[in-house]
Amino acid sequence: MTTPVATLSQARSRIAAARRIVVKVGSSSLTTAAGGLDPARLDALVDALAARRHAGSQVVLVSSGAIAAGLAPLNLRRRPRDLASQQAAASVGQLQLAHAYTASFARFDLVVGQVLLTADDVVRRAHYRNAQRTFDRLLALGAVPVVNENDTVATDEIRFGDNDRLAALVAHLVGADALVLLSDVDGVYDRNPKEPGAKLIAEVGDSADVDDVDVTAAGSGLGTGGMASKLAAARLASAAGIPVLLTAAADAAGALGPAEVGTAFAVTGPRLSARRFWLGHAAGAAGRLHLDDGAVAAVVGRRRSLLAAGITGVDGDFEAGDVVELLDLRGQVVARGVAGFDAVELPGLIGRSSHELPAEQRREVVHADDLVPF
Structure with a gap:
């Protein structure tokens, strides 16, 4: 168990008081080493979520585990590498997962609503708004939305994606007051936590505080994420005005109670409107515009429109209305x-x-x- 911090930071206070909270849990926290769901672990997670729900908060759960849950029923010994087998495992596992959550939340007279998302649902503006309305209605009706990527039909999401980023996107999409990332590690450490002398980083006030963190430690092999994806998700959410808590699933009760466990990420940027967040972080870019120094100063420093005079080059095949990235002379993306x-x-x-x-x-x-400058 994580050692509680001595005093509550502002980020932890905001997380403890959040009226609407998104919680993400990884595959390894819900399944056995051989694959298949672990009922005791899943029930323990639901116990903590239900307690927070009955305390008056609205809860959205982003749950990995569909592919992992389908391994044992299909007699697969490990997570398959080929796409067809991954999609088959997800097809079986998603039903297992949904049934398990429905039964577990029913112990507390709570109704579960399943929401399966693909990249298009957050990349395409119309889909984004539709998903937003669905979440709002589910929460208004008292349900607990359980979210996962639609792995049965997804392609790149299974091979390259992870639910940590999805959770950060969902947190902003639903207007959450806080994001909690639960995994098999109890926080962020200054080095590989398996090494002697590794120390927990209890508070992250700026993304630079974790620039030197070792993110190479191997995971369980059941999921697609890792510490790198969790840090990226925490940075994304905190930069958009949402405080983040990262800790172990075993500490879910503490995370969803007084928030005195794990690593807390302070807010580093203002709360963005849904449109500006979508534009800056969710939408796919169809091309790139290369800018001179004067244009960068105008766009980023003075928040001005981009004029043709400041553009030095164009990449991509895009149409008016498509999202594009704006790059400086060093090739760094400075805005979208x-x-x-x-x-x-x-x-x-x-x-x-x-x-x-x-x-x-x-x-x-x-x-x-x-335009959204970075």
């Missing part, structure tokens, strides 16, 4: 925004001042209202 021109129109415009352009083309390439 909605393109006002098709890619094929821009080569003849870039580097030219507005007064040099035809009247119908004297407009912003990316308007300030459709």
Whole structure:
């Protein structure tokens, strides 16, 4: 068990008081080493979630474990590498997982609603808004949404994705006051926690505080995430105004109670509107615009619109209305925004001042209202 911190930080206080909270749990925290669900572990998690729910908070659970839960029923000894077998395991395991959660939450007279998401549901603006409405209605009706990637039909999500990032996206999508990441480690350490002398980092006030953390420790082999994905998710959520707590699933009661366990991540940025969060962090980018130093200063420093004069190059095949990344001269992404021109129109415009352009083309390439600087 994690040693409680001596005093509650502002982040921990906000997490303990959150009225709407998203909780993510990893595969290894729900299943046996051989695959298949561990009923005792799942019930212990639901005990903590139900206690928080009955204390007056709305709870959204992002649960991994579908593929892992399908291994034992299909007599698979380990997580398969080929996509077809992964999808078959997910197909069987998702039913196992949903049934287990339904039965476990029923002990507390709580109804579960299953929400399966793919990348399109957070990348496409219309899907994003539809998912938002679904969550709002489920919570208003008193249900506990249980979220997972739709691994049965997903492709890249299974091979490269993880539910840590999904949890951060869901936390903002539902307007959560806090995000709790539960896994098989009890927090972030200054080195591999298996090494002698490793110390728990109880508070993270800035993302730079964990820049040197060792993220190479091997996991259980049942999931796709790891410490790197958890830190990325924590950074994403905290930068968007949501405090984060990372701890072990065994400490779920403490995390969802006084929040005195694990590693707490303080908020590092303002709360973004749903549109600006989607634009900056969820939407897929269809192309890239390369900017000179003057344009970077205007876009990032003064929050101005991007004009053709400040663009030095264009990559990608995009249309007006698509999301594009804005890069500085070093190739670093400094902002994202909605393109006002098709890619094929821009080569003849870039580097030219507005007064040099035809009247119908004297407009912003990316308007300030459709731009999110980093």
